[in-house]
Amino acid sequence: MIRDIDVSVLRDTVARLIVEANYNIPDDILQALRDAAVREESEIGRRTLEQLVRNYEIAAAERLPVCQDSGVAVVMLEVGQDVHWTGGSLQEAIFEGVREGTKTGYLRWSVTGDPTRMLKTAGGDAPAVIHTEIVPGSDVQITFASKGFGAENMSALKMFVPADGVPAITDFVLETVDRAGADACPPIIVGVGVGGTFETAALLAKKAVLRPINVRHPRADLCRLESELLERVNDLGIGPQGLGGRITALGVNIEIYPTHIAGLPVAVNLGCHSTRRISTSL
Amino acid sequence: MPFHPTHLNLPLTGAVLDGLRAGDSVELSGAVISFRDATAARLMRALEAGEPLPVSLKNEILYAVGPSPPKPGQIIGSAGPTTTARMARFLPTLFAAGVRAVIGKGELHGDEMTPFLTHGAVYFAAIGGLGALLAKQISSATVVGYDDLGPEALYALEITAFPAVVIIDRQGRNFHETARAHWKRR
Known part of the structure; x- marks a missing residue:
């Protein structure tokens, strides 16, 4: 049965x-920050976390953008x-929605039309990055994220070989987080994408960073690896805003x-403490 | 333990700059000038070409920020710091033009620290992602140049009790480096 939806x-x-994404950070992240503000051993770290929580309370109560970097809209x-x-073009409808929300929500226009910056004027704008998956049924599930570039800039991708194995994944995650340091706006969320081809790994990492942090991987061994990586990342000592801490x-x-028998693509996408995401369905 | 940040009025004198130690928590009050990627590049081009700047940088403090548009009734929209390292290559020229200190977020290491030591400049980090809260510590905001750059325009800002931490002091200490080394588990 075909379902018509007007764009x-x-x-x-x-x-x-x-x-909504820019005024309210997800509940799971806010709760984790509140818990962290109690758990953090470093005094300056605790104070930093308390200020972050306060910022989110102000933004929600006064309906303000949590951060001036409203990022790139990822749909x-x-x-x-x-x-x-x-009723029209799907892509243009999404672009229009982003333009309208940016304007009515007093969000910063953070996208430039020409990434090379060679054009004198910025060129035609494409205010959203869109990923579409076709699935069985007649529902539409939307996950919207405003991805800030402090953390995005510190993300990385590397093509390993099968013999490198899980130790390479671990080392690459730790190396990426360590290099990012304070620049990624810790406490961060680490999204790790493993497998597929070059571009699949990056998209998997994006999906991972946008998964709620209280949802663990359903496979027991990967769930354990997630916990182990979290512990080792926290052993780096970077702490809230790189001021030191747990x-x-x-x-x-x-x-x-799944990936090729010759390959092991690994991507690490970092999300700042205000990883803004919101989901709904049509 | 009660928290007592040091209150500092801007502009900062040489004696005050001398007294700052990496890791000190401070609250800054006074005039600062905003800068970002495009702003810094344009200031540098003007300085290199010997053209006049929209504002003098003598004894000024730069704040790495590109604010959100203000809502009706707001002085400025969300206005937290952006990553300083992206503008590191412009700092030697900006310090030579008289800038005394930079407020931003994120880390600076190695070659990025050198111009601070050469010019006796200090690096303050504000908390990244504190946009809504920090907007309340800004009591006036005026575009003073490069308004075609939108959020990257040159703003003259008046800040009040603006919280920050000294990261690079005049003795060349780097608080991000010492803090990490202290808390790292091997």
Whole structure:
């Protein structure tokens, strides 16, 4: 049974999601920060975490952007294969929703049209990065994220070989977090993507960083690896804002996909403490 | 333990700069000038070409920020610090033009620290992702140049009891480095 959805519904939904995402960080992250403010052993670290929590309380109460960097809008769509979009272009509807929400929500325009900066003017804008998956059924699941670039800039991808194995994944995660230090705005969320091809690993890492931090990988061995990586990341001593302490990351999430018998692609996508994400369905 | 940050009025005198120690928590009050990637690049081009700047940088303090637009009734939108390292390559020129200190976020190491030591400049880190809260510590905001750069325009800002931590002091200490070394588990 084909389900018709007018793209204006998606536009309005995106316009609402971008504002809500930027005014309210996810409950799981806020709770983790509150817990961390009690658990952190370093005094300056505790004080920093308390200020972060206070910032989120102010932003929510006064409906202000939690951070001036409202980031790049990342829209992940799972579209049922029985959905038929009507009323215009799906991509343009998402772009329109982002433009509208950015304006009505008093968010900073953080995207430049020309990444090379060779054009005198910024060129045509594409205010969102869109990932679409076609799935069975007639539902549409949307995950919206405003991805700030402090943490995005510190992310990394490397093509390992099978013999490198899990130790290479571990070392690469630790190396990436250590190099990022305070620049990624710790306490961070670490998304690790393993497998597929070059671009799959990056997308898996993005999905991982956007998974709630209280949801563990369903496979027991990967769940253990997530816990072990979190512990080792926190042993780096970077602490809140790199001022030293025990809480460098709030969570490490891993996502995997089958890969070539010759390969082991690994991507590490970092999310700052205000990793803004919100999900809904149509 | 009660928390007592040191209150500092801007501009900072040489004696005050001398007295700062890496790791000190401070609250800054006074005038600062905003800068970001595009702003710093343009200031540097003007300085290298010997062209006049929209504002004098003599004895000034730069704050790495690109604020959100203000909501009605707000002085400035969310206005937390951005990553200083992206602008590190412009700092030698900006220090030579008279800048005394930089407020930003994130780490500076090795070659990035050298211009601070050469010019006796100090690096303060504010807390990244504290946009809504820090906006309340800004009592005036005026675009004084490069308004075509939008959020990267040159703003003259008046800050009040603005919380920060001394990261690089005049003795060349780096608080991010010592703090990490102290808390690292081997």
